[in-house]
Amino acid sequence: MRGRASHNVLMEDVMFKQVLGGMALMAAFSAPVLAAECSVDIAGTDQMQFDKKAIEVSKSCKQFTVNLKHTGKLPRNVMGHNWVLTKTADMQAVEKDGIAAGLDNQYLKAGDTRVLAHTKVLGGGESDSVTFDVAKLAAGDDYTFFCSFPGHGALMKGTLKLVD
Template sequence: MKKLVVVCLAAVAFSCGESKKEEKPELNISTQMEEKTAPAEATDSKVAVVSIEGNDQMKFNKDEIRVKAGQTVKLTLTHVGKMDKAVMGHNWALLTQDADMAAVGQAAAAAADNDYIPEDMSDKIIVYTKMLGGGESVTIEFEAPAAGTYTFMCTFPGHYALMNGKFIVE
């Protein structure tokens, strides 16, 4: 009976909160992790501004990014976790359409001296960020490739299985 009263009081307390404007609040980590598909936040038609996060659970907060062919893409990767890059490093790499993600991921595991970017697969990687540790952020700019669907991934050893998505160029 006490539990029922507590549940009822909690429901009343939450339902009586003040109403808020229809403003979209700043996203926190938990809401961003739910935001899986996102078009680029365009500042103008020539620049696509994209933000993506990686966490200590080996996940990106987006599994799809959409931009327009020929746009300048300004992509910011933020590692929202706390772990050091030697333990839980993250980067963002955009692969060519014909690249085999597993092959790139396996080759990357042997490329520790090159920030896990395999030199022998450089023809399969269009662009990439540096490797980040918890709390770090980096921004890169590049021109969106031709229309099509591309794969993006983290090249830290073993991460590509969970940390990947589609980069759709319209």
């Protein structure tokens, strides 16, 4: 029986090495799946809601793209939505200045350096994208995204965080 026991130990060792090798191969080939996601799709509705409340941006991304879709049916002058990114401390002042700027200016003050990125104001069924340099973001700073259409920012907002 001694020969058979040695054979079983040898077989277990070979099987262990095969499983370990297979796991290493799986890890190597799954690396692209674990790569940083440098874009996000976000939807705004006629109920004044974004479908995301938080966005994480990897420091490994050079640029980040936000794809906004207005999934409602109402026109932009009645229920328009945009996506605006500012430091959290700047949000309210940007909103206030945006109301004064009006719809023709996307409810954003022209040349406002507090606005880090923004889409245009969309009506139901429309889409827009914005791509910005991640280097504009600083680790540890608080960022808020929101809709600058008058009255929407109270409900249509979320956080954006730099991670990794």
